[in-house]
Amino acid sequence: MSTIDPDVDAVVIGAGFGGIYMLHKLRNELGLSVKAFEKGGGVGGTWYFNRYPGAKSDTEGFVYRYSFDEDLLREWDWTTRYLDQPDVLAYLEHVVERFDLGRDITLDTEVTGAVFDEDSALWTVTTDDGARFTSRYLVNAVGLLARSNIPDFPGLDAFAGRLVHTNAWPADLDITGKRVGVIGTGSTGTQFIIAAAKQAGHLTVFQRSPQYCVPSGNGPVDRAEVARTKENFDAIWHQVRNSVVAFGFEESGVEAMSVSEEERRRVFQENWDKGNGFRFMFGTFCDIATNPEANAAAAGFIRSKIAEIVDDPETAAALTPTDLYAKRPLCNEGYYETYNRENVDLVPIKDNPIQEITAAGVRTADGVEHELDVLVLATGFDAVDGNYRAMNLRGRDGRHIDEHWTDGPTSYLGVSKAGFPNMFMILGPNGPFTNLPPSIEAQVDWIGELVAHAERDGVRTVEPTREAEDGWTATCEEIANMTLFPQADSWIFGANIPGKKNAVMFYMAGIAAYRQQLADVAAAGYAGFERSTRQEAVNSENGGRTGLGLATGSRAGREA
Numbered sequence: 194m195s196t197i198d199p200d201v202d203a204v205v206i207g208a209g210f211g212g213i214y215m216l217h218k219l220r221n222e223l224g225l226s227v228k229a230f231e232k233g234g235g236v237g238g239t240w241y242f243n244r245y246p247g248a249k250s251d252t253e254g255f256v257y258r259y260s261f262d263e264d265l266l267r268e269w270d271w272t273t274r275y276l277d278q279p280d281v282l283a284y285l286e287h288v289v290e291r292f293d294l295g296r297d298i299t300l301d302t303e304v305t306g307a308v309f310d311e312d313s314a315l316w317t318v319t320t321d322d323g324a325r326f327t328s329r330y331l332v333n334a335v336g337l338l339a340r341s342n343i344p345d346f347p348g349l350d351a352f353a354g355r356l357v358h359t360n361a362w363p364a365d366l367d368i369t370g371k372r373v374g375v376i377g378t379g380s381t382g383t384q385f386i387i388a389a390a391k392q393a394g395h396l397t398v399f400q401r402s403p404q405y406c407v408p409s410g411n412g413p414v415d416r417a418e419v420a421r422t423k424e425n426f427d428a429i430w431h432q433v434r435n436s437v438v439a440f441g442f443e444e445s446g447v448e449a450m451s452v453s454e455e456e457r458r459r460v461f462q463e464n465w466d467k468g469n470g471f472r473f474m475f476g477t478f479c480d481i482a483t484n485p486e487a488n489a490a491a492a493g494f495i496r497s498k499i500a501e502i503v504d505d506p507e508t509a510a511a512l513t514p515t516d517l518y519a520k521r522p523l524c525n526e527g528y529y530e531t532y533n534r535e536n537v538d539l540v541p542i543k544d545n546p547i548q549e550i551t552a553a554g555v556r557t558a559d560g561v562e563h564e565l566d567v568l569v570l571a572t573g574f575d576a577v578d579g580n581y582r583a584m585n586l587r588g589r590d591g592r593h594i595d596e597h598w599t600d601g602p603t604s605y606l607g608v609s610k611a612g613f614p615n616m617f618m619i620l621g622p623n624g625p626f627t628n629l630p631p632s633i634e635a636q637v638d639w640i641g642e643l644v645a646h647a648e649r650d651g652v653r654t655v656e657p658t659r660e661a662e663d664g665w666t667a668t669c670e671e672i673a674n675m676t677l678f679p680q681a682d683s684w685i686f687g688a689n690i691p692g693k694k695n696a697v698m699f700y701m702a703g704i705a706a707y708r709q710q711l712a713d714v715a716a717a718g719y720a721g722f723e724r725s726t727r728q729e730a731v732n733s734e735n736g737g738r739t740g741l742g743l744a745t746g747s748r749a750g751r752e753a
């Protein structure tokens with residue numbers, strides 16, 4: 194055991210919604226010295242990188258924000274129901290400035306490694322410029338949809354035009370009048386397609402899987418509505434924190450099959466008219482995501498809309514999904530309508546896959562070469578664990594995170610990991626599946642409280658037991674298996690990345706239940722965590738790790 198003063202108390206990796214609030218919590222509220230690193234050239238995370246035409250939130254603006262500070266909540270206005278990328282970015286930049294956080298954020302700097310040293314109980318963090326820092330705590334706020342998925346299409350390097358991923362949209366790229374191709378029709382692809390169709394000379398959409406998409410109901414919000422909403426913020430946030438998906442509407446308690454077909458259609462139509470994907474899935478009936486019959490009814494309604502909206506029957510058929518309605522629910526402003534435009538072509542690629550990318554464009558298996566000036570990869574993300582595995586992240590005994598996550602990524606409560614002392618995660622694996630800022634706040638607040646306890650009690654290391662982590666993993670699997678989501682291939686379970694182990698990566702019981710779990714664990718003296726104190730370490734030169742005080746676990750039983 195050695196006692197070395199660390200360079201800082203805590204390192205935070207990432208400066209999106211999660212990292213910004215974590216830095217504020219640790220530095221401004223707990224008084225710790227903190228260094229945050231961000232590989233982007235600015236703060237904002239998702240909202241710094243995703244500058245593609247059409248990029249916007251699919252959570253309504255009044256709940257796509259922080260709620261931790263009353264004044265911040267009331268001073269920031271919005272003018273549209275959903276927030277365009279520049280608006281969210283401006284908001285996050287404002288937060289950084291308002292709480293004077295910028296001076297502790299090092300931009301343009303990627304953390305390449307973070308290694309725990311048993312002897313000193315410190316983390317050594319290395320960055321891509323060769324610098325090294327030691328810290329007692331490490332917080333990963335590296336984003337769950339932040340590592341681009343770039344499929345290995347043959348010939349990708351041969352393309353003579355501009356090749357871009359939506360998560361790295363270059364500032365100088367203007368698609369006006371150009372021949373644009375887009376691969377991918379997820380949330381990102383559909384947003385891009387709608388916007389790009391209005392700018393590009395011609396747009397070719399390469400679609401592997403058709404999507405269920407409902408209207409978003411986007412539009413202007415006037416000052417009176419903003420004022421009314423602000424008046425109501427206490428009630429709104431109380432509801433959000435005690436809801437399931439935290440999207441700012443009441444989830445339905447009615448089972449779809451308990452009402453007549455006519456009533457079901459009325460409810461679907463009402464919510465189609467109101468707009469929002471999560472509202473359509475969770476606000477219409479309570480069992481769309483769990484009961485196959487209810488799911489089929491919702492899917493059938495959306496299919497009937499596609500047939501009504503799309504003029505060309507062949508295109509309509511190609512756009513119509515036949516699988517379960519069980520991916521993250523999409524919403525948009527006129528997605529299916531876009532295919533009625535003269536300048537938009539749909540190329541289904543499930544049965545006619547992309548064979549190669551050529552200098553001129555994309556050649557599909559039928560031999561057709563689709564000529565393009567710009568090729569856009571809207572192919573999504575190596576979600577949840579992608580950015581963790583990209584680092585040389587090593588916990589006890591020098592074991593890399595990959596060695597722990599051979600069967601897929603796991604955690605205790607979505608925020609901590611056995612074998613990684615004093616390390617926390619924001620939106621780590623098996624965190625809540627919700628509108629994300631309220632869940633980020635719940636996690637940051639909880640981590641902050643745990644760190645405050647640790648500081649008060651002279652804790653040297655705090656980490657979950659392997660048993661606690663296994664228990665949480667089993668809970669998340671059990672809950673996910675009660676839903677239909679595992680039956681649809683999507684990033685939620687890692688199915689979008691070839692070779693990625695399919696695994697449950699979310700706690701799907703909702704934010705209220707999640708917050709309750711966090712509160713129960715804290716109230717039980719941080720059940721499932723074990724810790725060692727500095728005093729113990731001084732007393733016992735072997736760095737004794739017996740439980741003390743709040744600790745409920747011992748080291749026994751943890752993996753060697």
Ligand code: FAD
Binds near residue numbers: 240630633
């Ligand atoms: P991020 O914003 O992803 O930030 C993580 C940061 O960590 C990034 O800036 C990254 O550069 C940095 N980083 C990662 N690894 C390293 C490293 N090794 N070294 C240094 N820096 C590193 N969620 C919703 O709830 N509602 C929505 O409407 C919504 N819309 C979305 C739209 C798009 C286009 C996308 C891509 C995502 C959307 N999301 C939405 C999810 C969104 O990611 C979260 O809401 C939220 O922004 C996540 O914040 P974060 O701080 O956890 O992660």
Ligand code: NA7
Binds near residue numbers: 338344378401542573
């Ligand atoms: P998604 O939802 O993972 O969508 C990616 C899209 O790209 C989807 O249509 C995929 O088809 C398609 N894709 C991925 N790889 C390929 C290959 N190799 N060939 C052809 N098509 C491919 O990512 P998004 O960015 O849209 O959304 C992710 C989340 O970010 C979203 O939920 C929001 O929260 C923001 P597939 O469906 O797999 O057949």
